[in-house]
Amino acid sequence: MCKTERAVVTVIGKDRVGIVANISSVLANHNVNILDISQTIMQDLFAMIMLVDISQSDADLSELRKELEKRAEELGVQVLIQHEDIFRFMHRV
């Protein structure tokens, strides 16, 4: 069993049909497994947060980011992908 390496994908923007499907398909194309998914509202904007496992991914973070950003642009939303440690480190001792 490989060690998991996790990243957080965040999509921010106006809610619309197909956001989850589109973002998930980019991830699936690169063998990135979605571990958890949640939605919330940030300052009137829709925010979707996915916890993903990138250990089996065939693309590195910057390649994934590029593809996700391209897809997000088509959807009119913003997307970020960041290694999860930055959140863990900032909010936990």
Next chain:
Amino acid sequence: MPISPQEILETIRMIRMEHLDIRTVTMGISLLDVKGDSLEILAENIYKKIVEKAGNLREVVEEISNKYDIPIANTRITVTPIALIARAKEDDDLFLLAEAMDKAGEEIKIDYLGGFGALVHKACTACDIALINSIPRALARLERVCSSVNVASTKSGINMEAVLLMAEKIKETAELSADRDSVACAKLVVYCNAPEDNPFMAGGFHGVGEGETAINIAISGPGTVRAALKRLPNANLAEITEEIKRTAFKITRVGELVGREISAKLGVPFGIVDLSLAPTPEEGDSIADILQAMGLEECGAPGSLAAIALLTDAVKKGGVFASSSVGGMSGTFIPVTEDAGMARAVARGSLSIEKLQAMTAVCSVGLDMVAIPGDTPVETIAGIIADEMAIGMMNNKTVGVRIIPAIGKKAGEWVEFGGLLGRAPVLSVSPFRSEGFVRRKGRIQAPLISFTN
């Protein structure tokens, strides 16, 4: 405990909307073992050592920046003060050594290199004089090299001859870059109690007590602190302090994470995280704006020292716990040109050089990026430096002077440096002369508070 969506969004908001970033990753490199029978050979060996030790620094910095999607504004190098390794005679020109640093920086894509400097808080050696005399041309001609000279310390007093000499060099440096608003002076700091592990420029150097190499980190977080305070318009001072502590903790943790990872990847010991709040000219990323968010009409209004004292202390209290090793300057920076709010305060007539100097007594880290009229006499510049050194010496703290006599400009006219260096109006300076005092030879002796043994 899993990370909540609110925490994730808070982090993203801080980075994307409030300008949280890593100001610099700075690698310190000891040059104490670098030798050469001639200046040419020494220059070559300095070049080789920097390139050898930091060859892949840029690449690793980009990799980590990418991993967390956090901007890292600068990648920098500090080296042992060059005057300690140059073995020169008083009239030697050490430009070649600065040029070797610059060439190495260009080769490995480094933004700035600090350490073309000297430690002369008690007295100057021949080599120190040679180095100091080489500073103006090095800074005016070379893009990346920065200089700092420590002319005072609590333990040894103020070397007033070095203060006057540095005032002359600041003026020369200004004249040599007069066509660019005297911007070369932005790369020159005169210090009291200079820290040995400072990641910031222009004052960074790799101290003699440091190891072979180290990774030091500085963060830029005024925008996040300001935004946090703006969310608390009716809070009392205890609540404000708590909020600043919490915010400082979070931004320092990001510095700690980035520092640890880069140090592990490079196999270079992790030095320190500098807790300083370093502003940028970006809208809102401003110390002056934090003072406004605390309730002052403008930075410089009565109450500014009290507010900045609260801010500086709260940042330290929150930050110290967030990092395994805190160091460097760890104060609050109030660089006038680099902080759009400070520049605005000067333009509105709220902030004078005297008020700024008073603020440095409680917030560190000196008179920073202050443009003064180009025709200010050398002795007046020396007097300003001496006053600042006295604040540092008597309060046992680090202070620096980074002052820019803008050649051809008068008080109220603007200097424009661009990028992180920003822009601001020229401040007016007292017309009363300091000549009789600063031209006396010798040293102001160490104060009584230095005798702590």
